[in-house]
Amino acid sequence: MRIDEYRKYDGLGLAELVANREVTPRDLLDCALGQVKSIDPRLNSVVRVMSKQADEQLTRPLQGPFAGVPFLIKDLSQDYAGLPTSSGSRSLTDLAMPEHSTVVQRWLDAGLVIFGKTNTPEFGAKGITEPAVHGATRNPWDRSRTPGGSSGGSAAAVASGIVPVAGANDGGGSIRIPAACCGLVGLKPGRGLVPSGPTFGEPMHGAAVQGVVSRSVRDTAAMLDVLAGGEASSGYLPARPDGTFLSRVDKDPKPLRIGMYAVTSVNPSPHPQAVAAMESAAKTLTDLGHTVELLDAPPYDDKSLNREFLLAWFTYLAWEMDEVKRRTGCGDDAFERDTRIMAALGRAASGIDYLDAVEGRHVHVRALATYFETYDLLLTPTLAELPPKIGAFDLAKPLQMASDLLLRSRTAGLLRHTGIVDQMIDDNISWIPYTQLANVTGRPALSLPVHWTPDGLPMGAHFTAPLGGEALLVQLAGQIERAAPWVDRYDTLD
Template sequence: MDIDEYRRHDALGLADAVRSGEVTAGELLEVALHRADAVNPHLNAIVQRMDDRARERVAGPLDGPFAGVPFLIKDLGQDYRGVPTSGGSRPLSRIPAAEHSTVVQRWLDSGLVIFGKTNTPEFGAKGITEPDLFGPARNPWDASRTPGGSSGGSAAAVAAGVVPVAGASDGGGSIRIPAACCGLVGLKPGRGLVPMGPSVGEAMHGAATNGVISRSVRDSAAMLDVLAGGEPSGPYLPGVPTESFLSQVGQDPGRLRIGVCTASSINSEPHPEALASVEAAARTLSDLGHDVEMLTEQPVDDLALARDFLATWFVVLAWQVDDAKRRTGCRDGDFELDTQIMAALGRAHSSVEYVDTVMRRHEHVRRLSAFFDGYDLLVTPTLADLPPHIGALDTPRLAHRAATGLLKTRTAGLLRRSGLVESMIDNNLNWIPYTQLANLTGRPALSLPLHRTPEGVPMGVQFISQLGGESMLLRLAGQLEQAVPWDHRRPPVPAGAGRPR
């Protein structure tokens, strides 16, 4: 199988080819490895290769719905026994994982052949993927731009045709943002449906979840079938539908009541292409027979929600830094300066303030639940702006200098009152103000690649459902995939990316 044929198949298609004897798992792996060799120097999507482990795996029997399909996992929270999980952080880059994460074990049980780990920002703490440790990942559609974050390496690898689907995770948009930046499908499952263990029961009080980024709706559905369900060490026994998620793709979603909103208190002037993406989607949804209503304001105060999101993020990051210091004996200076700033902001919150922040989630949930009394779905842009150019969101030098001084004097309270939080909301969430809502409320959300700029830069459209809405999202996504197909589009192929030698 050559690279052109390989890229024409999604993961289920490749699994069918292995099952039928058209190609072997070993042959597929060599195509994927050759493709990775060709494109990764341009994109920096893969930061750890596991070629020998993968070759050993394909030498033996494989079983499951994805048997023989090459796969990449994210270098954050997706542990592979014996391989370090760096989380984009230098202090953690030399500690081998003691056991497989539950999701990694489920991927292996499904027959996938894991041959590497993908780039991510330090601790997954940004919507871009530019860690100091590995350097920036780049967008295959425009290498001067970010592939998004924090699952940016996975999205870049899928868009470039290294693998048809890759492991990802989402604590504030980290599946949907990269999917939108790279023209892919990104489904964030609802709270508790996919396990985070066995080392932790949940992350960020349930706001974060594991998943995948793919090219096809059916791959995302079949992957959810692989991943969904509780585990003995988990905090919940999630309700999994009796019918498979894959079976929903191709079914009629029925006539849905859809509220469409582009308004944001964080970004009052979204990019014209962000508006165009949603306007085009609204027309398509209407043509498909759905009841579509354009809304003038979000159902939840997104600026208040952003403050609560960042407060949670900063406090959790402070714990992650302290935990890494306990595990490795490293010092604060071993982390990126932006990480040190965010951790200091987290430490500046009192315990009561932090609990207050977490408890306000109930208000956001109730307001969103009230919205769903009248609608089946909320539709927004996934991105409020084009994917930023590499380095565009670097903290300004003057702000870095001021923050460094405050960190040295350990005046974190002053750091918090300096206006830095508002600046970070403006600089880092301004282009992605729509995704955190689904995380803090625990609702399923999906980004679909329904729009491109005249220059060919992808722009996604986000669909948020009420609890348990994954099946409905997949039914609608399958309908839209037929109405506005996207998988025929391919980014430019770097030289030397053809048939393996």
């Protein structure tokens, strides 16, 4: 099979070729490995090639909706038994995992041939993918820019044609942000629909969920069918719609009422191309018979939500760093400076501060529930700025020196009194102020690649749905994809 033929198909399309005996799983795996060899040195999306494990899979019968399709998993919270899950950290590069994550096992049961792991920032703690241990991943559309994060490696691999769909996860936008940066479909399921076990229960109190990035809506829907549903160690059994998510893709939704906004307190002047992405989606929606209304302001306190989100994030990161030290015996020098700074800020918060942030989520849940009494969906840009340049968020030298001094003297909690906190908030949130809402409230959300800038950069439109709204998002995404298709748009990588 030629590479140009391989790239034309989404995951289900490749699986159909295998089922019809037009190609073999070996043919497809060879194409994927060939793409890694020829393309990935310029992108750095794949941090571990698993040829031995893939070869072993090919010795067994492959069954399921994606039988024979090459697949990459994210090197964070998607454990493959016998191999390390580095989480983008030097501290975990040698610690083999004892068992498959539930989602990894479900992908294997669906017939996917897992042949590698993709790059991620340390502990997935940033919206960019530039870990010290593996180096920066680059955006296939513009290699001077980030593919986003924390699923940036997976997004770059899909956008460059290494695979049609890849594993991802999302604790603050980490499926949707790289999907927008790389021109892909990125669906964050609602809280509890997809399990995170067996090792984890509900990471970040349920804010973090598992999923994929893909080129087509039908791959995203079929993957949700593969992943959705509780397990024995789940805290509860999630409700599922009648029928499959895939069956909804070809069914237009009823006319919807959708509110939209772009201006936030965190970023009162989003980039014109970010606004254009939202407006492009709005025009398509209007042409399809939906009603789209511009809101005066976000229907929730976005400034409060984002500060609470970061406080909880920093505190969780402090716990995660300590937990890794207990498991591995490593010291602080095994972690990146930014990770140690964020963890120090988390430790400086009291238990009451942390509970205020976590329990305060219900205020935003109620505000969003009130909004959905009037509207069916909420529309924003996915990004407030163009995908940043590689290295754009490196700390300035004076702040590096000050933070190093405070970290060495174990007085890093004083960092909250310096400009570093404001800089981190700006770096982490101002270019992506829209995605955290869905994580905090546990609602499903979706980024669609509806717009390209004059310079050829993709920009996404972002939809947030009510509780249980995954099926509606899939329906609407399918309708938009038919009206304004993007699957045949490829990056400009040679």
